[in-house]
Amino acid sequence: MTMFPVLVDGNREPAPCKWIIIGEAPGKRELRQHPPRKPFIGRAGDLLYATLWRERAEHASVYVTNAFKGDVFEPSDRHHRPTANELKDHFDVLKNEIRVVAPEIILTLGAPATHVLLPDLVPKPESPICSTKSGIDLLGRVYQSPRVHPRVMPCYHPSFVLRGGMPREQFAAIIRNFLDWKAGQAATWKLPASICEALRADPWKDMGR
Numbered sequence: 001m002t003m004f005p006v007l008v009d010g011n012r013e014p015a016p017c018k019w020i021i022i023g024e025a026p027g028k029r030e031l032r033q034h035p036p037r038k039p040f041i042g043r044a045g046d047l048l049y050a051t052l053w054r055e056r057a058e059h060a061s062v063y064v065t066n067a068f069k070g071d072v073f074e075p076s077d078r079h080h081r082p083t084a085n086e087l088k089d090h091f092d093v094l095k096n097e098i099r100v101v102a103p104e105i106i107l108t109l110g111a112p113a114t115h116v117l118l119p120d121l122v123p124k125p126e127s128p129i130c131s132t133k134s135g136i137d138l139l140g141r142v143y144q145s146p147r148v149h150p151r152v153m154p155c156y157h158p159s160f161v162l163r164g165g166m167p168r169e170q171f172a173a174i175i176r177n178f179l180d181w182k183a184g185q186a187a188t189w190k191l192p193a194s195i196c197e198a199l200r201a202d203p204w205k206d207m208g209r
Helices: 043-054 084-089 091-101 111-117 158-162 168-180 193-201
Strands: 019-023 062-066 105-109 151-155
Touching (some): 062 091, 105 111, 105 168, 111 151, 158 168
Parallel strands (some): 019 105, 105 151
């Protein structure tokens, strides 16, 4: 698979920021850019950045990236969700971004990004992060990740909001909670120490090597 690095602001290298926002994978418009490329330049990005602007987030304090950096378009031009193995292949790049940026908290947009950092709660890239049927509701809550140090807050992807799957007011409220979260606040949910130790020893043991 061809690697298309997509960087925040086109040419911005990872640098310390208060917040990281992690999306799923580059869209068509991102991949068609001349290098250097940047994420979230379509309608979903317009919604995300407009919401951040309304909540008065300082642009320099937000680092935006994707869990998967490559091409997820098939020969038929149909977009597919990154698989567990594709996400695994790009995890070292993402982990290094998080290490360098050293944010206080991470916002994951959509199931694939949430799966990468909260595999115990979202065991597959297609697993729901909110489902009335199963009683799952991770939206806007803060969790301890077994894979990275910063706390993680899951949210739907803005493209899902654009399709009417989530009210824009609810999306804005989660963004607001994300920006208002203070370092040192307790997580909503913490992993048992035994699970943390097992995942530190083999972070991808749950992905069926």
